Amino acid sequence: MEIKESKEKYDVIIVGSGAAGGITTKILTDAGLKVALIEAGPYFDPADPEQQTQFKPTWASPRRGSSVTRRFGDFHMSYGDWKVDGEPYSSKEDTDFMWWRSRMLGGRTNHWGRIASRLGPKDFKCKDFYDLDENWPITYEDIKPYYDKLDKLIGVFGTKENLPNDPDGFFLPPPKPRLHELYYIKGAKKSGINVIPSRLSVLTKRINNQRGICMFCGQCERSCSVYACFSSSSSLVIPSLKGGLLDLYTDSMVRKVNTDNNGIATGVSFINKKNGKEYSIKSKVVVLGASSCSSARILLNSKSNEHPNGLGNSSGLIGKYLQDTVGTSKQIFVPELMNRKTYNEDGVGGAHVYTPWWLHDKKLDFPIGYHIETSYRNLGMPQFGIGGYIPNDFNKFFGLRVGGYGEQIRKDVKKYWGSTIALESRGGAIPDINNYCEIDENKKDKYGIPVLKFNYKWADTEYNQAKHAQDIYEELAYNMNGIMIGDKPGKDQNYGISTPGSIIHEVGTTRMGNNPNTSVVNKYERLHDVDNVYVVDAGPFVFKGDKNPTWTIMALAWRTSDHIISELKKQNL
């Protein structure tokens, strides 16, 4: 879509078209509001054959899908990754943070794992249950109706399990487990570890006539051409464009939120990436859904006489309490899965089963639990590197010679194909004021906008959590008659804990709270300092527990959208 200079005043400007911006756009335009949606990347529709990578075989790529221009390989549907050309960031001396950005309509919802988990009641009362510094100012009961509405509007499969901190929803029926998942279930059972069907936003059953049903290609991360898995582009923004109330600005990089002499927001300024020029548009309300760190960056860059520390930053807390998920993983070789009979086991683009946190009542040396995800492409389409660098390295487990060539190597690749299971823990991080992003005053991106600098360190208890997960993997490997591949990472390797940011679950930079001195937004995600600016991405999260954040981002954004509609009706904005 062509960028235009708009003289008209929108009701609402929304920045970012991912999970947060998408649902906000839908709810506000459905309510009859005139909306401008600004996206930093190009237009993207998963159904566009020119952009489609779904169903493309590996040999369709001259590099056989290897990850040179895209971090997770040629077919992965994200324009941008932890590196975006011309948009640098840095980390403070002895820290490291990885910041993923998907510059495209729909943002990261085009490639995400579709894990649609709800936060539980304990996650909202995290001070009471986990001894953290603050509770959320809202409870599970406040947000539950929005989770329910999301389930019905967008679709998620799963099962009712009546677990204490993993609430049930309005589920579509899940797919049956794959073979290696049955091994995992059996192995976990021996240690009393619960395994239940996954909860993924994939349509295993029809929910409306606008979206197709899963074709079980296992390629959700390529974004679905029949819209069977949820992407904000396919399922929210593109349908909303048909209503005539939405102006979409693509390839537009927001520099700042503009304010008047009273400190009230008047709209935003952005740079049109195509011609390099800056434009500004006006609105009654500004909603930021650019992702936790991008929204924090925009606010911090929106300095004015009335807001000298950045917009909404009188508390000095914007950027603080940054959290990513704590992760650690291990591959396990399961000899019983050698020499598999092959059949189409692609399934959905994610594991069909998972282990929710199961040790709620046990005293451990870390406060917050984790869930375990398993690999799912065990018999999936061969990608670059199939067989590994030494295709029969597992021969060493049987005292057989490693290496060789010819028919022996061909046979060995087939023998070991599909015989490994990867286990990955996804755990809650501790909100910490010392983990943050801030503006790097010395560096600008290619659009001339000051960039971010990160400071993030794991806490001792988070290392303990990773250690616990590795101990569990060892036990599960034993239970499956399997062998951990490579050494079990010990203290010297930090138990294999993930680099902060690498799990791509950043939350918590514009913390929600009732007290303007200790938080940035109120319980409706409105800036304490400015009545007509809202933050609807994961920035307002106080805490996320071990849960994947997308569903909660959208539930909160829907609730905020209802609030905005009501405030506009009352002419309070």
Place this chain on the structure above:
Amino acid sequence: MKRRDSIKTIILSSIGASLTLEGCISPLNENVSEKIWEYRYGRTPYEKERDKKFLNAQFFNKSELRTIERIANIIIPPNEFGNINDAGVVEMIEFIAKDWSTPAHNNYGENVLRKGLIVLDNLFENKFNNKLTDCSDDQIKSMFDIISYNDGIEEDFKEAASFFATYRYMVVTGWFTSEVGMRDLGYKGNIPNVWDGVPEDVLKDHDVSYDLEWIAKCVDQSKRNETAVWDEDGNLLT
């Protein structure tokens, strides 16, 4: 891709100075019209341009390409599914030599792939007084028997063994990610289908079974087209 990063470290850590990308890639004969984009899948304009540039340039000379083809045919010999050429293995390696010739890849094309050919060729020159491509299959195999196994490789052969492993990795990947290679492997997916669980005979063979209570909650594929309706407690009615 962490695995690749670590592999890179292993292979490249012993290699020193690198040539620049421009120095080792020559454009194809200008009379030849631009190579048609034969790869059809969603690319951004930047990616498309980048790939096109490489597809229209030549990294290896004819003699090097013949060496790669010969090595590849011995690492994965032809069978009823096809051969190395059917699988486009040499083309893939030619492309990767250019694709990975970046500072981030430590100029892999020159430092690893081309250097590997030189080291392997020297090995045959020393032993048989002949280029690799002029040696017989038996001669080539006699050397591969020495350098292809991880155990007991003598110091003199370590460098050649490391480059052999690199080419084996490339050839195995090239074969099994090709159309013929996937058939050889037995991969059956990448088509629209309705997943309804692991086949009965496979379950039996692995001595595992579906839990009946679990299965009762799973999707009834005969009703997948009926629009979902729930009662107020979230129980699915359709």
